[in-house]
Amino acid sequence: MLQIGCQTYTWEMLGDRWSGGPDDLLDAIASAGYSGIEITDTMIGSYVGKPEAFGRALSTRGLELAAFACASDSGYTEPDRLASDLAMIDRTLDFVAAFPGAVLSLGSATVMSPGDREGKFAAAAELYNAAAELGEKAGVPIAVHPSSHHNTLLFSRADYDRLFALTDPIRLGWVPDTGHILRGGMDILDTLTTYRDRIRYLHLKDVDAAGDWRMLGSGICDTRAVVEIVAASPNFNGWLVLEEESDVAAAGPAKAVQTNRETMRALLA
Template sequence: MSIKDLKVGCQTFTWEMLGKNWNGGPDDLLEAIAEGGYTGIEITDRMIGRYADRPDDFAASLKKHGLKLVSFAIGSKSGFTLRQEIGNDLKATQRWIDFAAGFSGALVSIGSATVVSEGPREAKFEIAAEFYNRAGELGKVSGVDIAVHPSSHHNTLLFDRADYDRIFSLIDKTLVGWVPDTGHILRGHEDILDTLRTYQDRIRYLHLKDVDADGKWAMLGKGVCDTLAVIDIVAAAPRFNGWLVLEEESDTAAADPAAAVKTNRETMRRYGA
């Protein structure tokens, strides 16, 4: 798959990170993302707003804005590392699987496991993997692909290469895919290209963003990410669905999310996508 054949979507966390400073709703996101030149969206459980129980209405709004749902991204206060919360987490996951099932090709992306309680760190991997695998089984029944999205945020269980190796040794790759995130990988370890090659067969789509040499978020193309080298590896992945999802967390985006994501879309055009 050549770079010109790739599809470019936008992740809504750029607005979610504003917290109480964001007073808009999901239609505001769709309008900004469409105006930014994107053709797809990955929306989170925190940003779906009034459409949470109205997938048909959300589908109509997506169509109005010329957008496709790439993925529905979810998290949990449990961090997916509390065994006593697995049942509740699976119930919530099924809810969003049912939502995503109405959108052709849409995945459910499950956030990074986080350490939210005391106890042996190794045991947290086993709990997280049990949850991810069981979520994958739910997705298989419903015809919705499930993928894990590791991050580098506070308390993450999935930060450095050793963490990636451990969780992937426990996750059934026939049930659970991977959404690599260039920024989060670079903040945790420098061997990003080797990591992508090693687990290439798990890749479903890509989160693309940048960081500087100190690991601080940077606008796309302004940091240390070798974007074209990353895309070459991802585009050759056997189960890659063709979507590059841009996500921006820099101070520039915090000042003006819509302008920042539009700039990133223009950057991708210069790369050829």
């Protein structure tokens, strides 16, 4: 069964313009008609290290935790940060393990310092593989979320192919993001089909032909075709997570995610 979740990065991208807290996010997302949430380590706020309290906050609003997303200022590509990054991931797993079925999403490998790209890929793969082992022990699925943002190591299809060749295809999952895939110039349907078995859940957003962010359904993403491929993945957990990064969302996140929820109802009708 398909379930629709909302990603909190829509508010996170506001930076200092956002003065609310996690309860404000939960209220807005529940009011917009979502059944789940993917929250980031930046936006968890007062609930950090308090899974029981967060679980109650979700339950009172009829929400589930679809996924928890965490990143590191190492970009997951600095070998001397491997131990500290894994310690952070292990602590985060303790939180996520309290929500059966929730996925821990690790941010895109990012270039943070000079060095050859092959070395960066090797460092990222070591981190992701080790994290996936920790997740297996904790009973929490681990997935990598490539992005097209500044200095990402995972922009093009060749980058995806390289990382996936270096990582465990069973333990390490993938969170495909329609917007980032399209911004990377890829054939989105072929990319999804090729790595279908790695898919754990899906990020849905839209861009125009120039790669600029657009509200869901207003760009070039063939959402129906994408969902059909993802839904057939043997490891897909059913969550379609809507994430909005357009200028419309920057002007009013709550209204934008509500509009996206309504758009998704029409797209799946």
